[in-house]
Amino acid sequence: MQLTAATILIGGEAGQGLATVGHLLTKTLVRAGYDVVVTQDYQSRIRGGHNTFAIRTTLPGEGPRVAAPSASVDILVALNQETIDLHTPALTPGGVLLMGQAMSAHDVNALAVPYKELIPKPIFENVAALGVLCGLLGLDRAHPARLVTEQFQKKGQDVIDQNLAVLAKSHDWVEQQPHGFGPLAKAPARGEHLALNGNEAVALGAMAAGCTFCSYYPMTPATSVPMMLAAHAETVGIVVEQAEDEIAAVNMVLGASYAGARAMTATSGGGFALMVEGVSLAGMTETPLVVFLSQRPGPATGLPTRTEQADLTLALYAGHGEFPRAIFAPGTIEQCFHLTVHAFNQAEKAQTAIFVLSDQFLADSVRNVEPFDLAALPPAVLPDRSDDAPESYQRYAVTESGVSPRRLPCAGQSLVVLDSDEHTPDGHITEDLAVRVTMHEKRLRKHALLRTDAIPPDYDGPPTPDLLLACWGSTLGAVQEAAALLRAEGQAVGVLHFTQVWPLNPDHFLPRFAQAGKVVMVEGNHAGQLANCIRMETGFAMTQCITRYDGLPFTARYILDRL
Amino acid sequence: MLNTDIYGEFETAWCPGCGDHAILKSLKQALAILEIEPHQYVHCSGIGQAAKTPHYLRCNCFNGLHGRSLPPAQAIKLANPDATVLVSSGDGCSYGEGGNHFLAAIRRNVDITVIVHDNQIYGLTKGQASPTTSEGSKTKSQPWGVTNQPFNPMAVAVAMRANFVARSFSGMMEHLTDMIVQAVRHPGFSLVDVLQPCVSFNKINTFSWYKERCKPIDPAHDPTNWEAAMQVASVFGQTIPVGVIYKNDRPPLGARYKTLAAGPLHERTPNLAAVERIMQTFA
Ligand SMILES: Cc1ncc(C[n+]2csc(CCOP(=O)(O)OP(=O)(O)O)c2C)c(N)n1
Ligand code: SF4
Numbered sequence: 109m110q111l112t113a114a115t116i117l118i119g120g121e122a123g124q125g126l127a128t129v130g131h132l133l134t135k136t137l138v139r140a141g142y143d144v145v146v147t148q149d150y151q152s153r154i155r156g157g158h159n160t161f162a163i164r165t166t167l168p169g170e171g172p173r174v175a176a177p178s179a180s181v182d183i184l185v186a187l188n189q190e191t192i193d194l195h196t197p198a199l200t201p202g203g204v205l206l207m208g209q210a211m212s213a214h215d216v217n218a219l220a221v222p223y224k225e226l227i228p229k230p231i232f233e234n235v236a237a238l239g240v241l242c243g244l245l246g247l248d249r250a251h252p253a254r255l256v257t258e259q260f261q262k263k264g265q266d267v268i269d270q271n272l273a274v275l276a277k278s279h280d281w282v283e284q285q286p287h288g289f290g291p292l293a294k295a296p297a298r299g300e301h302l303a304l305n306g307n308e309a310v311a312l313g314a315m316a317a318g319c320t321f322c323s324y325y326p327m328t329p330a331t332s333v334p335m336m337l338a339a340h341a342e343t344v345g346i347v348v349e350q351a352e353d354e355i356a357a358v359n360m361v362l363g364a365s366y367a368g369a370r371a372m373t374a375t376s377g378g379g380f381a382l383m384v385e386g387v388s389l390a391g392m393t394e395t396p397l398v399v400f401l402s403q404r405p406g407p408a409t410g411l412p413t414r415t416e417q418a419d420l421t422l423a424l425y426a427g428h429g430e431f432p433r434a435i436f437a438p439g440t441i442e443q444c445f446h447l448t449v450h451a452f453n454q455a456e457k458a459q460t461a462i463f464v465l466s467d468q469f470l471a472d473s474v475r476n477v478e479p480f481d482l483a484a485l486p487p488a489v490l491p492d493r494s495d496d497a498p499e500s501y502q503r504y505a506v507t508e509s510g511v512s513p514r515r516l517p518c519a520g521q522s523l524v525v526l527d528s529d530e531h532t533p534d535g536h537i538t539e540d541l542a543v544r545v546t547m548h549e550k551r552l553r554k555h556a557l558l559r560t561d562a563i564p565p566d567y568d569g570p571p572t573p574d575l576l577l578a579c580w581g582s583t584l585g586a587v588q589e590a591a592a593l594l595r596a597e598g599q600a601v602g603v604l605h606f607t608q609v610w611p612l613n614p615d616h617f618l619p620r621f622a623q624a625g626k627v628v629m630v631e632g633n634h635a636g637q638l639a640n641c642i643r644m645e646t647g648f649a650m651t652q653c654i655t656r657y658d659g660l661p662f663t664a665r666y667i668l669d670r671l
Numbered sequence: 672m673l674n675t676d677i678y679g680e681f682e683t684a685w686c687p688g689c690g691d692h693a694i695l696k697s698l699k700q701a702l703a704i705l706e707i708e709p710h711q712y713v714h715c716s717g718i719g720q721a722a723k724t725p726h727y728l729r730c731n732c733f734n735g736l737h738g739r740s741l742p743p744a745q746a747i748k749l750a751n752p753d754a755t756v757l758v759s760s761g762d763g764c765s766y767g768e769g770g771n772h773f774l775a776a777i778r779r780n781v782d783i784t785v786i787v788h789d790n791q792i793y794g795l796t797k798g799q800a801s802p803t804t805s806e807g808s809k810t811k812s813q814p815w816g817v818t819n820q821p822f823n824p825m826a827v828a829v830a831m832r833a834n835f836v837a838r839s840f841s842g843m844m845e846h847l848t849d850m851i852v853q854a855v856r857h858p859g860f861s862l863v864d865v866l867q868p869c870v871s872f873n874k875i876n877t878f879s880w881y882k883e884r885c886k887p888i889d890p891a892h893d894p895t896n897w898e899a900a901m902q903v904a905s906v907f908g909q910t911i912p913v914g915v916i917y918k919n920d921r922p923p924l925g926a927r928y929k930t931l932a933a934g935p936l937h938e939r940t941p942n943l944a945a946v947e948r949i950m951q952t953f954a
Contacts, residue, residue, distance in 0.1 A: 303953055316946045318941030323742075346930060347750070356741075360742040363746030364750040370936075517713050517754065518731060519937060522710070523730065525730075
């Protein structure tokens with residue numbers, strides 16, 4: 109029988125190369141036309157510990173795209189004994205364990221790979237593992253061969269040939285084994301897909317939005333965004349500066365933005381906590397600020413390498429005083445890209461702080477996507493480039509929308525005066541309390557603009573479902589899958605996914621809630637932060653809230669077990 | 672030389688007799704000598720009495736947060752290499768709240784000029800000790816006398832080989848003007864620490880206290896000699912040497928960013944062709 113889906117979990121110590129094997133197999137599967145979703149679980153250490161790289165692959169086209177981890181495993185690749193001990197219980201009955209020869213299996217279908225015979229040197233183990241996996245899954249040999257050729261291009265033909273030989277030998281070896289697994293049904297032909305994780309999509313989005321300045325202080329799981337911007341800084345034209353701390357990072361972004369750069373910072377909860385005063389400065393000075401906030405479990409340093417969705421209220425309330433902001437929460441790789449582009453435009457349009465709220469699961473989750481159509485992106489919203497009547501230019505001119513024309517310093521004759529104190533329309537300090545009221549109301553009017561632009565949550569399901577599953581951000585995939593399983597049992601289930609969690613427009617979702625039997629919110633925190641926020645804004649109370657805060661992403665099973 | 676009138680005349684919120692008035696005058700004079708017109712430069716500040724300076728000048732102004740004048744100032748210069756960037760800040764703002772930024776800015780060496788109005792006290796919050804308050808001084812918040820040893824900004828800046836390190840006194844306006852002119856002309860991070868009486872809260876370091884002690888540095892001093900500069904920088908007591916203490920010619924950060932060779936960042940448009948190529952590496 110041919111398989112339409114499989115989950116491959118590679119487990120071992122950090123430093124054993126499991127991510128290398130994982131990435132190679134992921135790319136091979138994507139090129140062979142399958143859908144993938146990767147879940148990485150790692151500990152906060154560089155070597156040792158127990159890490160996993162799980163690839164869930166499905167034949168595209170049947171039902172909704174699978175976008176969540178699976179609780180069970182079909183191929184368990186053990187790089188050490190601990191992996192076998194920990195993950196054998198998750199192995200499906202038809203599954204197979206791949207292990208080294210010195211390890212022992214617990215009464216399951218196991219293949220001990222004779223690495224010593226297959227490879228001339230330990231360095232080839234990754235490629236051997238790839239060959240065995242491709243053989244098990246019955247993948248066309250051309251895909252891994254081309255990938256390996258590309259990987260070792262820089263090292264010369266000799267190295268390529270040696271690796272290709274290992275690949276073929278490993279593939280041959282596994283084909284001669286009586287493993288009884290697979291193969292995967294052949295995927296239908298499709299156009300080229302990219303294999304991208306959430307943070308790579310955010311970085312691409314920033315570049316496509318014309319980001320020219322990024323200042324940050326490293327913190328998992330946000331760091332890979334500035335690192336990718338740094339890698340391409342000179343090609344794309346970005347200044348990437350590692351600041352002395354997060355306070356400096358956000359203040360630098362505001363300085364650069366004031367001077368006309370399209371600027372962003374990237375951080376996680378603890379770092380963002382330090383940026384809070386700067387967020388308020390963006391509010392008062394009406395300076396565009398894009399914050400990529402990638403969540404991990406807190407409080408404090410929490411679980412540095414695990415996932416959670418518990419910083420929504422932090423992003424919502426960060427900064428003293430009152431000022432408008434918007435918070436976007438991508439749930440897919442495509443949304444990571446497009447919402448980042450949108451964040452830059454909204455930051456310029458409303459001249460305030462805009463957040464892209466992601467998390468570790470999405471940051472590290474590689475999936476296949478169609479290449480983004482860059483030519484179809486909306487035109488960049490840019491500052492006022494005129495320099496008319498510079499003498500009468502007022503940075504904070506009072507307007508009906510609350511947005512004042514933003515000119516740039518040293519780009520013309522107009523003087524741009526910006527102040528963290530309450531200020532007059534021309535930007536100078538004031539303690540005139542009537543001016544305070546006028547200016548405060550002017551700034552707050554921009555909230556309406558962000559609310560008018562609010563992206564409606566995506567809905568999928570019947571108009572009057574018995575059960576409506578609501579969620580936001582990266583929880584989407586697990587919720588969709590849970591809904592699909594319930595529908596297969598005959599239940600009328602709807603899924604409502606919020607990609608914008610602030611400001612909310614109740615007209616976008618209250619009618620849906622009203623038409624549903626039960627409304628259940630699924631989110632990765634203890635309090636039910638979005639559920640509370642919706643209740644605060646609308647008075648609507650969820651029937652139930654399914655929460656998770658053990659550091660792991662949701663799975664469909666986890667949700668079904670709690671319904 | 673430009674006419675100083677172009678920098679405007681504003682009513683200030685400073686106490687009569689405060690050293691800030693003289694610093695502002697010297698600053699206008701220096702800008703006029705440097706022929707920097709108001710639209711050609713950005714004046715950054717944090718929070719404090721000193722930090723109000725840019726409001727009393729016609730200029731582009733980024734008056735940010737307490738202790739945070741340096742991060743935006745450096746970023747503005749990086750974002751627009753054509754702009755001249757000056758910072759006015761207090762001793763609390765620069766050496767206390769913003770101490771980490773001060774050290775980082777010296778290391779980073781962006782081409783900006785920082786003028787610290789050093790009155791050895793917190794003015795705006797009414798008289799608490801600052802990092803430069805001398806040991807033993809009694810203040811409202813330290814009625815038993817300050818027990819911390821004072822921060823020596825000159826010695827720290829020289830120790831870290833900042834590009835330009837000078838000290839002046841608000842009672843020596845010509846000298847101060849000259850220090851600012853030299854600081855702005857010098858590429859990289861330039862620091863001018865200006866001793867300034869706070870007539871309302873600092874009853875120890877008064878105008879006459881500074882006047883008696885501030886003495887121009889021996890003209891034979893070679894500011895490129897680091898050891899000699901360390902010696903001069905460590906003197907603060909019966910005499911206080913004023914003048915250029917140290918000079919270094921490390922290239923400013925901006926010069927090392929290839930991206931900036933193409934001019935101000937605000938002139939860029941998204942490089943979609945490059946993004947397309949980068950995207951293809953994920954296929
Ligand atoms: C984060 C923060 N903490 C404290 C304050 C209050 N504050 C305002 S000015 C100031 C000290 C100013 O002293 P200094 O920098 O020496 O400047 P001066 O007023 O003497 O010129 C303080 C503590 C603030 N505005 N922000
Ligand atoms: S309180 Fe001191 S520093 Fe502030 S204006 Fe008055 S004299 Fe100047």
